[in-house]
Amino acid sequence: MNRELLKISQLKKYYHLSRKKMIKAVDDVSFSVKKGEVLGIVGESGCGKSTLGKSILQLTKPTSGNVIFLDQELTKQSAKEVRRMRRQFQMIFQDPYASIHPRMKMKDVLEEPLIVHKLGTRAERKEVVRSMLELVGLDVSYGERYAHQFSGGQRQRIGIARALITKPKLIIADEPVSALDVSVQAQILNLLADLKEAFELTFLFISHDLSVVRYISDRVAVMYLGKIVEMADTHSLFHQAKHPYTEILLAAVPVIGKGEAAELLFHNEESSTSEKGCPFYGRCHKREAICKDEKPLLEEVSESHYVACHFINREENR
Known part of the structure; x- marks a missing residue:
C-alpha cells in the first residue's frame, strides 16, 4: 500500500x-x-x-x-x-x-x-x-x-x-x-x-x-x-483548506440554507498568465504585494498538506 x-x-x-x-x-x-x-x-x-x-x-x-x-x-x-x-x-x-x-x-x-x-x-x-x-x-x-x-x-x-x-x-x-x-x-x-x-x-x-x-x-x-x-x-x-482558491471552490458547493455570497470573494481582474507572480493574483481576496511579483512554490505547511501561496506559507511559519 x-x-x-x-x-x-x-x-x-x-x-x-x-x-x-x-x-x-x-x-x-x-x-x-x-x-x-x-x-x-x-x-x-x-x-x-x-x-x-x-x-x-x-x-x-x-x-x-x-x-x-x-x-x-x-x-x-x-x-x-x-x-x-x-x-x-x-x-x-x-x-x-x-x-x-x-x-x-x-x-x-x-x-x-x-x-x-x-x-x-x-x-x-x-x-x-x-x-x-x-x-x-x-x-x-x-x-x-x-x-x-x-x-x-x-x-x-x-x-x-x-x-x-x-x-x-x-x-x-x-x-x-x-x-x-x-x-x-x-x-x-x-x-x-x-x-x-x-x-x-x-x-x-x-x-x-x-x-x-x-x-x-x-x-x-x-x-x-x-x-x-x-x-x-x-x-x-x-x-482545513488553506489556499484562497480552494476556499472559494468549497464555499461555492451548494448547501441547504447557505447564501450565495461565495462568488463575491473573487476579484474581477483577469488571472495572471505572466512568468512572474501568482497566477491567482488577479482574483485573490487575500493577495499581498509579493504575490504580484513572485511565483509561490508548492510547499508543505503541515503533515502531507501542500499549498502554493505566499500568504499561507508566511502565516504558517510565523
Missing part, C-alpha cells in the same frame, strides 16, 4: 498558438500516487485536469517532465513500448458514446482490448467479456447491442468494463459521472468503489465536482491554470 505506483515530476504540456502566444495547460506539476490510492484532481474547466491525465497516459506527448509508472519512464519509451504498457493503465472517458464504435456490438467492443494485447484464446476472451458485463451490472445479452441502444449510465458501465478488461493497475477516470443524472452518478461511484477493492485498483479521479471527489478520493489535488495550488488528504482539504 505504501509503494509508489505512479510518480510525476515537473510535468509540462505547452501549446504554441503563435510565436508569441503560448498556453501552459500543465505547468510544472509533480506528485506521486501510491498503490491502491484514489487521488482526486479538481478545478475549474480549463485548468488542465484532462490534459494532465492524457499526458500521463501519453495520449498527448508532454512538453517536458517525467512520468514513472511501475518503475518505467513512459516519456522516454517509443510508441510501441507505450502501447505494450497500456494493458497496465487505462482511461474512463467522460462521454463513452464518443469513444465507442457505433457499428460494433458491445461484446466486440469489450473483446477488442484483449485481441490487441493478445490475451487468451477466442473462447477465453468470450468468457471474460461475459464475466465483465455481469461484473458492471449488465445482462450478458447486452453484448449483442450497439451503443445507441443504451442509456448514458449503461454506456458508462460499458466504458468501465472496457477499461478494466485487461486488468490494469492504474485507471484515470476523466469526469466519468459529470454527464449523468445524480441518481445514476451515485450508482456509478459505488460501482467504481466496489471494483477498486475487487481489482486492487489505483485511481486518478478527475472532476470539477467537489462532492464527487470528496466521496471517492483518499487525497485531493486542486489545480488552477495548469498548476497544483493545494494538495492534502481529503479530510484535511475539506475541513
Whole structure:
C-alpha cells in the first residue's frame, strides 16, 4: 500500500498558438500516487485536469517532465513500448458514446482490448467479456447491442468494463459521472468503489465536482491554470483548506440554507498568465504585494498538506 505506483515530476504540456502566444495547460506539476490510492484532481474547466491525465497516459506527448509508472519512464519509451504498457493503465472517458464504435456490438467492443494485447484464446476472451458485463451490472445479452441502444449510465458501465478488461493497475477516470443524472452518478461511484477493492485498483479521479471527489478520493489535488495550488488528504482539504482558491471552490458547493455570497470573494481582474507572480493574483481576496511579483512554490505547511501561496506559507511559519 505504501509503494509508489505512479510518480510525476515537473510535468509540462505547452501549446504554441503563435510565436508569441503560448498556453501552459500543465505547468510544472509533480506528485506521486501510491498503490491502491484514489487521488482526486479538481478545478475549474480549463485548468488542465484532462490534459494532465492524457499526458500521463501519453495520449498527448508532454512538453517536458517525467512520468514513472511501475518503475518505467513512459516519456522516454517509443510508441510501441507505450502501447505494450497500456494493458497496465487505462482511461474512463467522460462521454463513452464518443469513444465507442457505433457499428460494433458491445461484446466486440469489450473483446477488442484483449485481441490487441493478445490475451487468451477466442473462447477465453468470450468468457471474460461475459464475466465483465455481469461484473458492471449488465445482462450478458447486452453484448449483442450497439451503443445507441443504451442509456448514458449503461454506456458508462460499458466504458468501465472496457477499461478494466485487461486488468490494469492504474485507471484515470476523466469526469466519468459529470454527464449523468445524480441518481445514476451515485450508482456509478459505488460501482467504481466496489471494483477498486475487487481489482486492487489505483485511481486518478478527475472532476470539477467537489462532492464527487470528496466521496471517492483518499487525497485531493486542486489545480488552477495548469498548476497544483493545494494538495492534502481529503479530510484535511475539506475541513482545513488553506489556499484562497480552494476556499472559494468549497464555499461555492451548494448547501441547504447557505447564501450565495461565495462568488463575491473573487476579484474581477483577469488571472495572471505572466512568468512572474501568482497566477491567482488577479482574483485573490487575500493577495499581498509579493504575490504580484513572485511565483509561490508548492510547499508543505503541515503533515502531507501542500499549498502554493505566499500568504499561507508566511502565516504558517510565523
